[in-house]
Amino acid sequence: MSEFAAALVRWQRQFGRKDLPWQLEPTPYRVWVSEIMLQQTQVVTVIDYYQRFMQAFPSVTALAAAELDDVLHHWTGLGYYARGRNLHKSAQAIVEQYNGELPTQQDELEALPGIGPSTAGAIRALSQNQRGVILDGNVKRVLARHEAVHGFPGLRSVSQHLWEVATTLTPEKNVATYTQAIMDLGAMICTRKQPKCGECPVQTTCKGLAANQVATLPTPKPKQAKPSRSAKFFLIMNAAEEVLLEQRPPMGLWGGLWAPLQYPQDSDPLLVLAELGFSETQIGDIATAASFKHTFTHFHLIATPVYVTVTKHPLMIAEHGRDWHSLHDLLSRNGAPRQIGLPKPAVMMLTDLASRLNND
Numbered sequence: 001m002s003e004f005a006a007a008l009v010r011w012q013r014q015f016g017r018k019d020l021p022w023q024l025e026p027t028p029y030r031v032w033v034s035e036i037m038l039q040q041t042q043v044v045t046v047i048d049y050y051q052r053f054m055q056a057f058p059s060v061t062a063l064a065a066a067e068l069d070d071v072l073h074h075w076t077g078l079g080y081y082a083r084g085r086n087l088h089k090s091a092q093a094i095v096e097q098y099n100g101e102l103p104t105q106q107d108e109l110e111a112l113p114g115i116g117p118s119t120a121g122a123i124r125a126l127s128q129n130q131r132g133v134i135l136d137g138n139v140k141r142v143l144a145r146h147e148a149v150h151g152f153p154g155l156r157s158v159s160q161h162l163w164e165v166a167t168t169l170t171p172e173k174n175v176a177t178y179t180q181a182i183m184d185l186g187a188m189i190c191t192r193k194q195p196k197c198g199e200c201p202v203q204t205t206c207k208g209l210a211a212n213q214v215a216t217l218p219t220p221k222p223k224q225a226k227p228s229r230s231a232k233f234f235l236i237m238n239a240a241e242e243v244l245l246e247q248r249p250p251m252g253l254w255g256g257l258w259a260p261l262q263y264p265q266d267s268d269p270l271l272v273l274a275e276l277g278f279s280e281t282q283i284g285d286i287a288t289a290a291s292f293k294h295t296f297t298h299f300h301l302i303a304t305p306v307y308v309t310v311t312k313h314p315l316m317i318a319e320h321g322r323d324w325h326s327l328h329d330l331l332s333r334n335g336a337p338r339q340i341g342l343p344k345p346a347v348m349m350l351t352d353l354a355s356r357l358n359n360d
């Protein structure tokens with residue numbers, strides 16, 4: 001074992017995290033779900049979601065048998081919903097191909113939707129103590145600094161170099177402890193801002209520290225202005241306080257989630273409502289609210305909510321993936337008769353609509 005790995009293993013035993021929910025019973029399934037949730041989300045945010053998810057889907061078979069709507073409902077607020085869709089798809093493949101048990105080989109794991117080399121490595125290392133290499137965001141930062149690797153890690157060449165470094169440093173023995181250690185080091189000591197180099201177990205071998213380059217490593221992403229897209233979102237509510245939502249197609253932005261009806265920014269509300277089949281006598285109030293910004297990885301969405309009340313509605317409207325949903329049930333975490341996945345901006349608009357109702 002390299003001095004780097006040995007120092008990390010010693011440090012983990014004394015100072016590392018040992019009571020995260022997925023560490024208490026690290027089965028392959030529990031580690032897999034935690035790794036997917038942690039991909040773009042901080043530990044503190046993940047814990048509650050993880051516990052609710054495990055309660056709802058305690059096994060691969062339970063997850064495979066669940067409705068996608070229900071899975072996405074448990075993902076609501078976590079973002080990056082492809083992760084939830086892929087978990088569901090993979091669970092079904094595991095039931096079909098592996099009798100409900102996660103496979104143990106790296107290539108078998110990597111063949112499942114949403115599992116890349118690093119996630120497969122983490123599952124193997126943390127749940128089976130099998131040699132598996134990980135290179136998540138935290139580990140990239142630690143290795144870029146420790147080995148003084150320059151260049152934005154999002155670039156293929158840099159990431160490949162870091163993968164080679166990670167492979168060299170991963171030990172054969174104690175791989176579970178080592179893997180947890182390097183993740184913990186990134187989260188607790190070698191943090192993005194103000195790393196605590198004075199408390200770091202590998203400070204004596206850290207090339208970035210020796211060269212006084214810690215503050216500039218890893219190399220940040222070259223700045224690029226994100227484009228903006230604008231859209232109007234129609235929150236049409238009937239007299240029973242049900243809101244008309246539409247389910248997005250399975251692929252693409254918000255795939256499989258339910259959201260208020262989206263129209264181009266310059267749409268005329270009366271024309272939209274007429275197109276949906278509402279006659280003038282069926283329409284009550286129309287209020288256009290202030291726009292707000294929601295940022296995705298590749299663009300900003302400028303959303304303008306349009307709140308509409310309708311007294312009656314055309315019978316044919318609950319078609320084309322559209323349906324009425326009780327506003328109260330949508331906003332309560334428990335007891336909703338029909339649980340569906342909602343993207344964060346939809347939750348924000350629905351919450352605003354509910355507070356408008358309460359203020360009336």
Ligand code: SF4
Pocket residue numbers: 142145146189190191195196197198200201202203206208209214
């Ligand atoms: S010495 Fe500092 S920069 Fe180097 S690995 Fe430790 S915390 Fe990170």
